[in-house]
Amino acid sequence: MTVYIARPLPGTVGESRRVVHVFPLSAEGLAPERLTAYCGATFGRGELELLERPVGMPCVTCLRLAPTPGDADRPAIDR
Ligand SMILES: [Zn+2]
Structure with missing residues (x-):
């Protein structure tokens, strides 16, 4: 699972x-x-600024739900 980060x-x-x-x-x-x-x-599509690396304030909910690199073999959302 590949993810990317962006902010409005x-x-x-x-x-x-x-x-x-x-x-x-x-x-x-x-x-x-x-x-x-x-x-x-x-x-x-036009409302986001794609980011190469994390800057500024992260969305805490996204951080909690998004897969970490170690979770590559797991479904992204598994609840
Ligand atoms: Zn979020």
């Missing part, structure tokens, strides 16, 4: 809500119209 672009949400979310990358690599983070937040 400035102006799309309030500054306090510009946290870094974690998103599952689909196996096809096709960007869907709506991107859903592990925490359930959804964004349009």
